[in-house]
Amino acid sequence: MALQWVILEYVVAAEAALALVLTLPSPKVIKSRIVSLISLILQPAIGIIPFAAFQLLDLYWKKEHRLMCTAEDCTAAERDRYEKSIYKAQRNGILCTAACLLYWCIYSICKYHKKIQTLEEVERRYKTE
Template sequence: MALEWVILGYAAAAEAVMVLLLTIPGLDGLRKGLVAVTRNLLKPFLSVVPFCLFLLMDIYWKYETRPHCESPGSCTPTEHLRHQKSMFKSQRNALLIASALLFYWLLFTVTRLVVQIEQLNQRVEKLKNQD
């Protein structure tokens, strides 16, 4: 299962970098190319959403099938430690899922806004040229 988390981490990092590059002021010359690349990558990155849902179901399944200690002495310290490590990993992975979904949403929204701004700037230039 570690490969899935590595892939999701790389996807979230790529989304974060693209959002950062689109929002940094002063990159006007590169922005058109970045917008074109980002618009082409939005559809493949949409596969992050069902992938995250699958991984959330995996976390839920692990939570539901965890060993239960009925009485204080029924679990050994090793079992208790393993359960705690599993819970920490699940929490970390849930944060990774949330960040991947958030960065996808931000990337989609920022890309749409940058495209709208470019279209409005073109309209303004066209109206200036007509006068």
Template structure:
């Protein structure tokens, strides 16, 4: 299972870097190339949505089937520590899933916005050239 989380982490990182590069001011000469790269990456990155849903189901299953230590007398200190580690690990993984989905949504929105801005600028230039 660790490989799945590594892949998800790298994907969220790549999405965050692309969003950062697309939204930084001063990169206008590179923006057209960055937009085309982002557009070509959006379709393969859309597989992140069902992947995240699968991982959320995995977290939920582990949450429902984990042993509980409700009172300190019921568990040994090692079991109590393992119980709290599993809770923290599940919370970290849920945060990673949320960030991957959030960055995909932002990347999709920013890319579509930049494409629409470019189309509108082309229309304005075309209208100016006709007059």
């Protein structure tokens, strides 16, 4: 079960790195090549969205079926274990949300960059006419 979260952590780290590379200032030629390369990667990477959604559903199911340890009869070890599971679930929920949001940000940046390129081409054509 922990392998799924490790994979999601690496995906979020890779998406954050890609978002950083996309937002760094660079010459137009290099930027267009980077955007075209990342656009090619985006289509197969869409699989992260259903994966993260499934993980969120799994977290929800576990939350609904988790044993509560809030009564006086719980030992300190049981209470610590319960709190640790709550913190892990919150961290994993943030990971799933971050994976989806970062994918959307990268997609939007690439889409806007391509739109700007097409508008610049149209402007160039009108200037030459």
